[in-house]
Amino acid sequence: MIPEEVIEQVREAADLVGIIGEHVELKRTGADYRGPCPFHGGTHRNFAVIPKKGMFYCFVCHEAGDVYTFFMKKLGMDYPTAVREVARRVGITIPERTGPTGPDPREPLFAAVATAADWFARQLRESPEAEVARRYLESRRVTLEQAQIQGLGFGPRGSGFLDAMKGLALREEVLLEAGLIVKRDDGSKIPRFRGRLLFPIHDMRSRIVAFSGRILGEGEPKYLNSPETPIFHKGQLLYNLHVARHATRKAERAILVEGQFDVLRLSLAGFEEVVAPLGTGLTDDQAALLQRHTAHVVLLYDSDDAGLRATFRAGDVLLRHKLRVSVATLPEGEDPDTLVQNKGAAALEHALKDSVDVLERKIQILERKGFFGSLPGRRRALDRLLPTIRAAADPITRDLYVSRVAEVAGIRKDVLQREVDPKETVTVPYRPVPSLTVLPSNAEKSLVLLMMSGQPWLSKVTEAVDGEEFEFPVYRALFEALADDAPDRLDETAARAYESLQAEGLGNEPPDLMFERAVNWLEARRLDREITRKQQEIDLAPEADKARLTLEKRALANERNAKRPTWKVLESARRKGAPGS
Numbered sequence: 286m287i288p289e290e291v292i293e294q295v296r297e298a299a300d301l302v303g304i305i306g307e308h309v310e311l312k313r314t315g316a317d318y319r320g321p322c323p324f325h326g327g328t329h330r331n332f333a334v335i336p337k338k339g340m341f342y343c344f345v346c347h348e349a350g351d352v353y354t355f356f357m358k359k360l361g362m363d364y365p366t367a368v369r370e371v372a373r374r375v376g377i378t379i380p381e382r383t384g385p386t387g388p389d390p391r392e393p394l395f396a397a398v399a400t401a402a403d404w405f406a407r408q409l410r411e412s413p414e415a416e417v418a419r420r421y422l423e424s425r426r427v428t429l430e431q432a433q434i435q436g437l438g439f440g441p442r443g444s445g446f447l448d449a450m451k452g453l454a455l456r457e458e459v460l461l462e463a464g465l466i467v468k469r470d471d472g473s474k475i476p477r478f479r480g481r482l483l484f485p486i487h488d489m490r491s492r493i494v495a496f497s498g499r500i501l502g503e504g505e506p507k508y509l510n511s512p513e514t515p516i517f518h519k520g521q522l523l524y525n526l527h528v529a530r531h532a533t534r535k536a537e538r539a540i541l542v543e544g545q546f547d548v549l550r551l552s553l554a555g556f557e558e559v560v561a562p563l564g565t566g567l568t569d570d571q572a573a574l575l576q577r578h579t580a581h582v583v584l585l586y587d588s589d590d591a592g593l594r595a596t597f598r599a600g601d602v603l604l605r606h607k608l609r610v611s612v613a614t615l616p617e618g619e620d621p622d623t624l625v626q627n628k629g630a631a632a633l634e635h636a637l638k639d640s641v642d643v644l645e646r647k648i649q650i651l652e653r654k655g656f657f658g659s660l661p662g663r664r665r666a667l668d669r670l671l672p673t674i675r676a677a678a679d680p681i682t683r684d685l686y687v688s689r690v691a692e693v694a695g696i697r698k699d700v701l702q703r704e705v706d707p708k709e710t711v712t713v714p715y716r717p718v719p720s721l722t723v724l725p726s727n728a729e730k731s732l733v734l735l736m737m738s739g740q741p742w743l744s745k746v747t748e749a750v751d752g753e754e755f756e757f758p759v760y761r762a763l764f765e766a767l768a769d770d771a772p773d774r775l776d777e778t779a780a781r782a783y784e785s786l787q788a789e790g791l792g793n794e795p796p797d798l799m800f801e802r803a804v805n806w807l808e809a810r811r812l813d814r815e816i817t818r819k820q821q822e823i824d825l826a827p828e829a830d831k832a833r834l835t836l837e838k839r840a841l842a843n844e845r846n847a848k849r850p851t852w853k854v855l856e857s858a859r860r861k862g863a864p865g866s
């Protein structure tokens with residue numbers, strides 16, 4: 286087998302226009318080249334070569350692919366031969382085959398997904414049922430031609446898909462394994478994507494491996510992805526990275542957006558270095574993947590509360606992988622899609638150029654909300670900034686972050702340094718790692734119940750506490766999902782808990798009392814933990830430091846005691862048998 290890096294290196298080095306130009310008379314039109322299609326033998330210039338994307342596409346027969354596919358389709362070569370042929374032309378030597386090379390056992394899955402992609406794309410162009418999808422694209426000012434180049438498709442309701450695939454001799458087991466159909470309880474099989482606009486998801490070799498389907502009209506979930514399959518691991522791929530990775534080098538940045546439509550809009554506006562996670566939060570694997578292609582990531586998410594939470598979560602993940610992270614802020618009420626539509630690509634480039642460091646952005650927001658105006662506010666601000674400082678794996682970034690936060694919160698840098706990295710003095714973890722052994726707390730449950738009652742409590746709770754303060758994993762998951770308004774993201778356990786809480790309801794207690802008590806309880810718990818930690822630090826500290834540390838501990842105890850009145854109420858509730866600890 287030819288190593289992946291070599292395949293990539295050859296593809297990047299290949300002169301696509303020159304190679305295809307040997308077979309087709311191409312003329313430049315803007316950034317692309319057009320000519321008569323060599324596949325269906327047309328005479329009009331319906332065949333496009335798009336060097337920026339490293340691909341070709343015919344608007345009549347819809348043949349599409351990269352430089353390798355061109356040789357395979359035009360000259361009937363197999364994949365390794367095509368790679369060798371292109372390599373020869375660009376002057377790269379490929380090591381000779383060593384040992385027997387069997388065919389990839391996943392080949393049938395790639396073939397099934399590719400066949401499905403072609404069929405979905407044809408539905409989008411031709412099927413009467415896809416009119417709703419075509420109208421939707423029109424409403425978002427995406428032309429059918431643009432949609433076709435991006436390989437968009439439509440998955441109809443009904444049995445058309447299954448019949449067509451069977452007609453093409455694709456077996457049901459393969460379709461199931463590729464995640465294209467699902468088996469119902471009664472044993473019958475239906476297409477996974479019904480009534481959805483489909484975005485193909487490519488792997489790093491530009492092969493389609495999965496789809497993300499957007500619902501058209503009412504229904505849940507809004508986006509449905511292919512399941513994990515032998516060829517698709519969504520935590521390890523980024524949407525559009527197969528295109529963006531070439532551009533990130535030139536642009537010296539990657540732009541991370543929330544969804545496929547944002548990618549589409551930015552691509553159409555001429556930004557190629559755009560990627561998106563696949564329907565979930567950014568994973569560590571995805572950050573590691575991104576880190577191989579760029580050193581700087583600009584986060585371009587919605588600026589509402591849910592968008593900001595997602596921004597900072599993704600920011601922390603990226604910082605853990607030593608990436609430089611900045612946040613672009615769009616004008617009030619605009620998302621990337623509307624901004625480009627209303628004000629053009631220049632307005633977006635302006636916002637990207639004005640992006641600020643992720644920690645600085647967090648500080649800006651806390652400042653705007655008045656967190657630094659009071660002592661308890663400063664303490665809470667610090668709690669929100671600490672995870673970002675701790676996430677910074679790059680030592681220089683981390684040191685700069687500590688200096689900056691010490692300055693803005695008005696504390697000594699060495700004190701903050703100890704708080705950031707208690708391991709330097711004691712080995713006690715600052716926060717217990719949430720695990721399934723943690724018992725659910727009444728306070729956490731109250732806060733989730735309040736959020737489920739809608740506004741104003743939803744905002745009040747997300748304002749007052751951070752997801753990290755939830756120790757019980759199920760409640761934390763509920764908190765995150767409610768805060769982001771994405772209940773469809775819940776796993777099975779959390780979804781069941783959601784239903785049972787929904788049935789339970791808020792009860793008779795006045796919500797404001799419930800809120801105050803729960804928030805105080807969480808703060809008291811946090812302070813308790815810090816007091817314990819401080820005591821351990823005192824036990825291990827050299828004599829000279831003990832007096833100062835004892836003073837610090839006393840200050841924490843005073844702070845906690847201020848929560849006492851409510852604290853006692855909870856203690857008595859706990860004695861009555863409520864699961865509170």
Ligand SMILES: [Zn+2]
Binds near residue numbers: 324332344345346348
């Ligand atoms: Zn053609």
